[in-house]
Amino acid sequence: MRDNGRVRIAERLLQSSRPDDTREVVLLGSTGSIGTQALEVVRANPGRFRVRALAAGGGRAELLADQAAETGAEAVAVADAGRAAEVARLLAERGSGAKVLAGAEGVAEAASWSCDVVLNGITGALGLESTLAALRAGRLLALANKESLIIGGPLVRAAAQPGQIVPVDSEHFALAQCYPRVPAAELTALAQGQVEARVEDVRRLVITASGGPFRGRGRAELAGVGPEDALNHPTWSMGPVITVNSATLVNKGLEVIEAHLLFDVPLERIEVVVHPQSIVHSMVEYTDGSTLAQASPPSMRIPIAYGMSWPHRVGAAAPPVDWTRAQSWTFEPLDHDAFPAVRLACEVGAAxxxxxxxxxxxxxxxxxxxxxxxxxxxxxxxxxxxxxxxxxxxxxxxxxxxxxxxxxxxxxxxxxxxxxxxxx
Missing domain, CATH: 1.10.1740.10 (RNA polymerase sigma factor, region 2, helix turn helix motif)
Known part of the structure; x- marks a missing residue:
């Protein structure tokens, strides 16, 4: 079910898409944190989205089969080929006629399945082949799998058309909201490579970090912490790997590289600042001294919904900031001695x-x-x-x-x- 040829993503969606049109979606990593929240958005907006295919590792086979039966997905990819037969049996028990695709090749096939948008919520380096498959098939890519862009930077950038990737990481979603805008009338030309976004007024990108569960501790105080401590994130509910990455700040280092690749801003003009409340998700500072910030409570449903519905927004994707309640937002510099991952990432990105x-x-x-x-x-x-x-x-x-x-x-x-x- 692949489409031959590549389409002009921005042109097609701007000319044919209305806010209330049904958007056909493929969800990669459907049983993980991003995937399950994406399905919450789908359930809350009946008629707005149609799930064409799902992909997951296979470790939560019952959940994957339940998702396929609920959504009516046409295909289900199982990265662990050894679990494919089990998933097929569970699908049959639920009356689902979905085609089962096995292994990494199956996930890549799902990524190129006929649809409007592919949400890549796979965790880790395994997401690279799916990212490339979606881009090469001409799909709009809602990218939550930052690792695929980071490790395959030149490959991904070469495969992507302008405007084909919509960032779903909360920080990069925020940066995209605050970045210089190209008028809608010019987006078609931008998609055809005829117009450059006007970025000469950007001084730097500021990526916020919650600081994780160990904010304020020095390196010596971190020697005895264990997995249970690291997984106790103060503001976000995520999978174990990304939660530990948040605790070490490796995740923030990866995000610096991702921002560099997405927005073509030099690494030395990207800064990380600790913001424990996780309300301001990132900022763009301009040469005239003004700074634009995107603020919302810590919910991934907002960037997920926007990624699946681009260029339109989904009403009530998550509750907004309560401006009637007294609250304080604080910002502080990152302790690079205790958390050296960001500086190391900048060196890696430059290399x-x-x-x-x-x-x-x-x-x-x-x-x-x-x-x-x-x-x-x-x-x-x-x-x-x-x-x-x-x-x-x-x-x-x-x-x-x-x-x-x-x-x-x-x-x-x-x-x-x-x-x-x-x-x-």
């Missing part, structure tokens, strides 16, 4: 090539070891830094191929596992 893939892969291995009690909390970023440092001097192309990225990912994981085994 380019496969360096971001190495950073991400080493971190995924280190986080897994930490969650299993085999690595201390400070050693997560220490391990990433060691693997990244050993990459310097390696001979690799400036514009890596998918095979180059996969090979760098595998080498980084192998080296990280060696270092973790020694530390155990």
């Amino acid at each position: 380019g090539g496969t360096a971001p893939a190495v950073y991400n892969a080493a971190n995924e291995e280190a986080v897994d070891a930490f969650l299993k009690g085999r690595l201390s909390f400070p050693a997560i970023v220490d391990t990433v830094a060691r693997v990244v440092s050993e990459r310097h001097g390696t001979d690799e192309p400036e514009e890596p191929t998918p095979d180059d990225v996969r090979a760098a990912d595998e080498r980084a994981r192998s080296r990280a596992r060696e270092l973790i085994a020694r530390a155990a």
